[in-house]
Amino acid sequence: MSATPAHRVSTGERINVHEPPGHLQRELSARRIRLTRQRRVILQVMETARRHLDAAEIFGRAHKIDSNITPVTVYRTIDLLKRHRLIDELDLLHLRGDRHYYESHGPRDHIHVACIRCGKVREFESQLYEDLMKQISRDCNIEISVARTEVGGLCGDCRAK
């Protein structure tokens, strides 16, 4: 292995390694946005998830913690976080249907690499990716504010079976 790897592959066990817990709550406070009981629960669910969740899953977990949280509040909270660019909305190549998945927006862009058979998702960072963004920015004369890369294929484990 090289001494200074040009990339980093996550374990796939935890998705929100990008920001410390409580990050979303602090961001909302800083913006003078009300932290209701329901929002605290929903943010906690999103921050502690070990895999990407869709709206229904977020609702399910939040509802268990606080049984009078409704799907409507989940949708409105997701919307709030999207508007403030605190979370990203992913579709993970529609491998699991047309649901949307959410993750807190980290400081560094990363690529989602999903197995089309077992559905495992890894996250991948690479200098090459950042170079590519610079090239696009220059050659398309665009000020990039959001980027998303999703890759699907058969992982090693599934090929072995």
Add this chain to the structure above:
Amino acid sequence: MSATPAHRVSTGERINVHEPPGHLQRELSARRIRLTRQRRVILQVMETARRHLDAAEIFGRAHKIDSNITPVTVYRTIDLLKRHRLIDELDLLHLRGDRHYYESHGPRDHIHVACIRCGKVREFESQLYEDLMKQISRDCNIEISVARTEVGGLCGDCRAK
């Protein structure tokens, strides 16, 4: 400019430059799949579109040509093409809501670069992108079969305004 550019930027005027017209129809014939009157119309709409269309837009245009085409047939045809990997389903970063957009699957992967204000979408190809895919394939031990990159930002024209 270098003699052999490492990338290519499309004009943004035409999306289906990747395959010759009639490509989808030929692919279906080759697979012994029935070419009904409705399918011909829908394929033609998709192949001649100058920008990415969602299901409702495909229906609208197909319906104008053949007024007894229904949305159901459009959805079923899209599904057929997806199953046979003849089209890709894009969400273009949800810049225009949660609709899905479709384009015929070309021989070379490309990046969609969208302006978040005017909505213009350009396509971008790059050697760097192919290198990145090789790196992912190697380092994640995955046999990549589908990849999608979407980038959003303010284009030069919109920054000038």
Add this chain to the structure above:
DNA sequence: ATAGATGCAAATATTTTGCCGCCAG
């Protein structure tokens, strides 16, 4: 105190399915 958030129910929007008659090969 009060602007803004929630809950409920209903409205929208989008996509899928069952069933039967029809047509491409």
Add this chain to the structure above:
DNA sequence: CTGGCGGCAAAATATTTGCATCTAT
């Protein structure tokens, strides 16, 4: 001829909105 296909209507799913009430600050 016949198995797959399209049309219709209805169902299933997903998300948004109006409005009265409540609550975080």
